[in-house]
Amino acid sequence: MNDKNHILFAPPEEVRGMTKLDREKFRKTVTFPSITIPKKFIGKIVGLKVIKNATIDKLNKIKPISDGKLPDEKLILFDPTTINDDKKSEICAAINNVAGIQAEFEPTKVELTYDHWDVKRCIQAVLPEELEFSGYSQVGHIAHLNLREELLPYKNVLGEILLDKVSWAKTIVNKTDSIATEFRSFDMELLAGKDEFVTKMSEQGLTYKLDFKKVFWNSRLGTEHGRIVQKLDSSSVIFDIFAGVGPFALPAAKKGVVKVFANDKNPNSTFYMEENVKLNHIKKESIEIYTLDATDFITQVIGSNIVKYATSICTASSKSLSFHSIMNLPAIAIEFLYNFRGLLSSSSEITMEILKPHKFIVHCHMFVKAYEDVPQQWYANEAMRLIREKLKLWHLEMDEVYNVRKVAGRKEMYCVTFTLPWEYLLEGYGNK
Numbered sequence: 001m002n003d004k005n006h007i008l009f010a011p012p013e014e015v016r017g018m019t020k021l022d023r024e025k026f027r028k029t030v031t032f033p034s035i036t037i038p039k040k041f042i043g044k045i046v047g048l049k050v051i052k053n054a055t056i057d058k059l060n061k062i063k064p065i066s067d068g069k070l071p072d073e074k075l076i077l078f079d080p081t082t083i084n085d086d087k088k089s090e091i092c093a094a095i096n097n098v099a100g101i102q103a104e105f106e107p108t109k110v111e112l113t114y115d116h117w118d119v120k121r122c123i124q125a126v127l128p129e130e131l132e133f134s135g136y137s138q139v140g141h142i143a144h145l146n147l148r149e150e151l152l153p154y155k156n157v158l159g160e161i162l163l164d165k166v167s168w169a170k171t172i173v174n175k176t177d178s179i180a181t182e183f184r185s186f187d188m189e190l191l192a193g194k195d196e197f198v199t200k201m202s203e204q205g206l207t208y209k210l211d212f213k214k215v216f217w218n219s220r221l222g223t224e225h226g227r228i229v230q231k232l233d234s235s236s237v238i239f240d241i242f243a244g245v246g247p248f249a250l251p252a253a254k255k256g257v258v259k260v261f262a263n264d265k266n267p268n269s270t271f272y273m274e275e276n277v278k279l280n281h282i283k284k285e286s287i288e289i290y291t292l293d294a295t296d297f298i299t300q301v302i303g304s305n306i307v308k309y310a311t312s313i314c315t316a317s318s319k320s321l322s323f324h325s326i327m328n329l330p331a332i333a334i335e336f337l338y339n340f341r342g343l344l345s346s347s348s349e350i351t352m353e354i355l356k357p358h359k360f361i362v363h364c365h366m367f368v369k370a371y372e373d374v375p376q377q378w379y380a381n382e383a384m385r386l387i388r389e390k391l392k393l394w395h396l397e398m399d400e401v402y403n404v405r406k407v408a409g410r411k412e413m414y415c416v417t418f419t420l421p422w423e424y425l426l427e428g429y430g431n432k
């Protein structure tokens, strides 16, 4: 349509405010100015600019050019909101010019039903004018809504419309609790469709299976997963401390890093991570999966494996390793940073000489909140300040301070990448 919001191209006004979906109420008859022409001229006529500019845009199942009443006729529908007598004369003259026929405008009534209206038009039509739909995200076959309070009376209608109109959506849910659970999954209410939360989706070429009711997944993090994985290579050893179902760990293992150690405290996450290793034909020996609290994983798994790999491993391509710790639990990851202090101090095998060729890199995700409007640089500075404060390393230089996404008005998600000096991990050596 030339004017997409025009009342003619919206469902009838009487659907507004509907809290129970009544598909019949979406029925409406629209009269279009139209021309019928012999089929044999259609090729010459459709290309005319004057016609193209005046026909209707495609509306679900209604096309600007369709078959006419007789088999050798074609019907052209014009946009009633923009056409006028001058344009009509121009169109008739142009047709006469290319096809040598006298075309005439006549009204054509078309009955538009619920099936003709797209999802956006249906939602706009049912919600009170002052309310705007906040959208949804996709997790496999699940459409996930996070409705504001004002939209709650319409939740069932919205659920039904999405189920009808969005081809992949088979389960429509609304988040019911704003409090984040320990494992970052959330309570949800089924609005429409089947009660099935185990789903599969792909990200960066890998398939992930998960139970959306029991584990964390955020489809908006795909780019961030790819960004971090692209920093890893055949000399990298990965510690994914809050690994979820594996969207950093699995592509890293697939890429051929030295080894991946992936951890999540939620046994459901590690159950699906194991499943996803099999599903993606990832070599079993390339990844070890743990179900530990982050502090235990850092102290029991990271420390000992730095010692093991730094003392014994020489990769084919290089003798220096990069140990990467990925920490994507943005609400509280920084609280675990202090566990790196003195992590290697009780190892009698490790020395600065052994560690020197290698690097220990941390990718720490975090939310940064402001209490008033501030420039973007403030968030980056605050992210660095928080990292330094938690580590008690006041002069630590950062390798990268990356803005992952805006979470809310004054809340940003950052990923700060820094190289921790080995002295920090060795601190206290000899005193313990």
Ligand SMILES: C[S@@+](CC[C@H](N)C(=O)[O-])C[C@H]1O[C@@H](n2cnc3c(N)ncnc32)[C@H](O)[C@@H]1O
Residues within 6 Å of the ligand: 182, 183, 184, 215, 216, 217, 218, 221, 241, 242, 243, 244, 245, 246, 247, 248, 263, 264, 265, 266, 269, 292, 293, 294, 295, 328, 329, 330
């Ligand atoms: C924000 S999610 C990130 C998951 C995954 N890295 C991703 O990008 O999809 C954080 C994960 O940390 C896990 N988690 C929460 N607290 C934890 C803790 N104390 N120790 C280890 N894992 C924890 C949650 O179960 C959740 O899977």
